[in-house]
Each structure stands twice: as C-alpha cells, then as structure tokens.
Amino acid sequence: MTNHSEAAGSSGNSGIGGQNGCGRRSEPSAYPGHGTANGPTDGQQVTLRTPAELADALPYLLGYRPEDSIVLVALHDRDARGRFGGRARLGIPAQTDDWPSVAQQLAHGLVTGSERRGARPESMVAFLCQDPASGESPHDVMERLRPLAQLLRRACGALDVPVVEALCISDGRFWSYCCPGNGCCSSDGEPMGLPGTSVLAAAATYAGLQVRGTLKEMRARLLPWETAATLQQEAALDAAQSALVPRILHAESRADVAEETLAVAQRVIGRLTAAPAVPGTLDADLHDDELVGHEDAATLILGLQDRATRDRAAEWMEGDEAGPALRLWRALARRCVGPYGEHAAAPLTLAGWVAWSSGDELEAREALAMALAADPDYLFARLLHQACNEGLDPESVRRCLRAERRGRDLTPDPASASASASASASANGEEGPSEQRPVPQSASAEPCIATGPRRRRRSHLAGNADGRPVRRSPGAAPTRRSRSAIGNAPAGRRPGSTADGASARARARRGGGQPTEGET
Secondary structure (H helix, E strand, O other): OOEOOEEEOOOOOEEEEOOOOOOOOOOOOOOOOOOOOOOOOEOOEEEEOOHHHHHHHHHHHHOOEOOOEEEEEEEEEEOOEEEEEEEEEEEOOOOHHHHHHHHHHHHHHHHHHHHHOOOOOOEEEEEEEOOOOOOOOHHHHHHHHHHHHHHHHHHHHHOOOOEEEEEEEEOOEEEEOOOOOOOOOOOOOEEOOOOOOOHHHHHHHHOOOOOOOEHHHHHHOOOOOOOOHHHHHHHHHHHHHHHHHHHHHOHHHHHHHHHHHHHHHHHHHHHHHHOOOOOOHHHHHHHHHHHOOHHHHHHHHHHOOOHHHHHHHOOOOOHHHHHHHHHHHHHHHHOOOHHHHHHHHHHHHHHHHHHHHOOOHHHHHHHHHHHHHHOOOOHHHHHHHHHHHOOOOOHHHHHHHHHHHHHHHOOOOHHHHHHHHHHHHHHOOOOOOOOOOOOOOOOOOOOOOOOOOOOOOOOOEOOEOOOOOOOOOOOOOOOOOOOOOOOOOOOOOOOOOOOOHHHHHHHHHHHHOOEOOOOO
C-alpha cells in the first residue's frame, strides 16, 4: 500500500527555542515553557515561545489548515534555538494497528529527507489534528490519540531526534502531550487564539502570506462531478472512447488525433482566457465548467491518454499560458466521472505540473498525489511528485519542454514529428509511447528529472501505455460533484465530497497507508 504524503520546505525566519517537554528546558531558550509570559522578539526573527503560539502557527507552516492529520516539523538548533525545517503530513490511520508503522515511516522519511539536504534535524515538533466524531468530546479525541503521540515520540527518539513538543488540536482547543502535569495546563485543554493573532500570523500577514483553507476544500476543486448531469458527461466519454481509442492505437491516425486534441485544448484555453475573472474558487470553477462542453472535455480526456499528446500539452506551463491551462486541467479532472476515474491521472498530473512550475507547491503536491491515487503506475506523476517533495527546481523540466517546442517549430511536417516521437518511444523498449521519462527527451539530451533506475511500465493498450480502455475501478460507487440535472455547469459542490474507486483508494492510503518520503 502506498501513501503520498505532502511535503514542504523550510519556513524562513521562524523559530522556536529548544526545550525537552513542558517546562524542562535543556538550555536557555526563547521557549520558556507552558504558562510563561511572552517576551519581545529578536529583530526580524519570529520566535514562538508557547504551545499556544505553536498551535496557531501550524496553518502558516503548512500553508493550509490540516484536518485528520499527523504533522511532524523538523527543528534545526542554532544557538539553542530551533529553526523550522522540513514538514511532513499524513492522514491519521483509522486502524490503530497501522499507527506503529506509520509513525516509524513518517519520522524516518522526514529525517532521511532532511539528511539528503545536508541538514539533519536536532529535534521535532509533532501535531495531531482531528475534530471529534459524533458523541465524542475534544478531550476524548486527545486521550484516544495519546498512544499515537507516544509512538511518534518513540519513533523520533529511536532516530536520536527527540520530540520537544507534541500537541493535540481538536475543535478549537489544544493539549500538550509533553506536559508533566504540574498544573500549568488544564485537563480540558486550552482554547486556541483567534485566527491570525499570533506573532507568526502577524509576520505572515505583513509578508503577504495567506492560509488557503483546508485540504478538503483544495481537493474539492479536482474531484469528479456529482448527480444527474454526470450522465451526460459519461455518455460523451463513452462516445469519444469508441471514436478515438482505435485511432490512437493506429500508427497512421495517431498523429492526427494528437493535433485534433491539442487544437481543441487551445480553443478551450482561448475561451477561458477571454472570460472575465470570477471571485471565489467555487464560483470560478463553476464558471470554467460552463465554458467547457461535454464533447470537448471527452475529446481532451481521451486524447491526453496518449503520452506524446500529454507531453505537448505540458508545454503550456509558464507566462500567460499557465493560468488558463491550469484551469482547463482542473476542469478536465472534474469531468473524469464514473468508470473513467483512472483517466484523471493525465489532467491531474498536468495540473500538478503547471502548479509546481508556477510556484504553487501546495496544489502541485495535492494534484500529483491524487493522480497517483487514480493510477499508482503513472510514472510522470510519480517523478514530478518526488521532485517536488525533494525541492528540486522545476526549471530543468521547463528547459526540456521549451527545447521540445523549439525543435517541433523547426519541423515543418507534423507527421514527421509524430514519427520521430514514435521512434523515440520504440527505442525505450515499449510497444507504444513510453512512460520512462516525465517529458520527451530534449535536444540537449539533458534529463528533465533526475531519477533512479528505470522500470518498465505495463502496457494497458497495445501501442499505447497511457491510452487504455475503460476499466471500472474497484471500490465504492463514485462520489461526484453536485450538478444541476439540466445544463453543463454544476449547481454546486460539497467541499467534503469524496471520490470514487481510485480516490477511495487514496483515502485508504492517507488513512492507514504507508507514507512515502517525509517532507523536507
């Protein structure tokens, strides 16, 4: 079982004083302990001195408000002050039997990821975030998660990286698992401060940084539609599959399908570019959905299953092209309804790539993780997800794609370019387009993403690794976005709606799966 945890880089000039638990300082620090008054900050450095400030700072460390999450934050000690380093987040497994392995793997991933960057953390801060279930109180949540906090502390301690603070955050209150019980903390927990009132919140606001809501709200932009109008989209996908897949598999017509697909994409992107801006993510997505017809969406979703076509679409990654392209890839991910859940891997990967190229690592990681949930074997998504988590510069990938575009512009005959791409795929040992590299080989022969040993990817359709016939994903019935029964645009979406088949597998991985690499 594979789980794709989110990653984040260091947080700049934020810091926390080194301390071993509640009121037990190892050396003089800027974190005196529970119930101690705050002092002034030092220059431009933002110092968090109490658990309350730590709890309030968490959304600013991640860029969003975590829900049902285990979060580890690495600290790097400088002059007896811990400076924030890498962060790792993973969903809290529903099965307690999964807790020991998840704690060990999350701690190991964050420590080893930090070591690869040459900065092994000296200590950790752990957060457990979960709201009460029906009939449960926040205090019940804290007690229920106490064994998980202990497992995290032991897992980090085994790596010689002690947890200096472990907090449970539930329903607007927080508790410290490191408190020795000397009366400095209430058994009912401490209330969270008003959002945005901490020292770090003030500094982040001054710097123009914003918290983007929750992961659930972010995923809602990429989840399939719901209710009656999805039947129209599914019918359009069925028709497009019957018409396009045989042509994609046929060598003589494959290049024509690619050109037709990209022409449709450019036409829709032009429509999105010309549309007036709509405030609010939900309203903006609804407006975009109105601008993408069922037939156009089906043509694009099926056409992008071809690797070479997808790689050409990935070239719209910067400048004025990036924003409208990202909106299109989001809209297409929302159209992968019913049994077409696995087809979402292509538009989700493109959305993740454009977001990463544009500097939005948070949406990039989430979109790429959802792509891997839709198709765990989608190598382009896997390589980009790994590169994004490891903090690599996307410019190396952009250079490859720019070189491909320049080379194609110098080729007058599109059929020749297609034949060249097919020959390149054959050279990779595949029957069809290869998934052996994230983007086509550039003219400079420089690899776009540094990877380990290559592995052959199974072919779902003869002659095409990504284009595949419809296979109904195992698992629960698809959960789709709310839409009106008539027309093309959704009537509304539930931010908490869940995905079908493939996304159900994603929830299982987040809930109790095996994390990949910790965030660094």
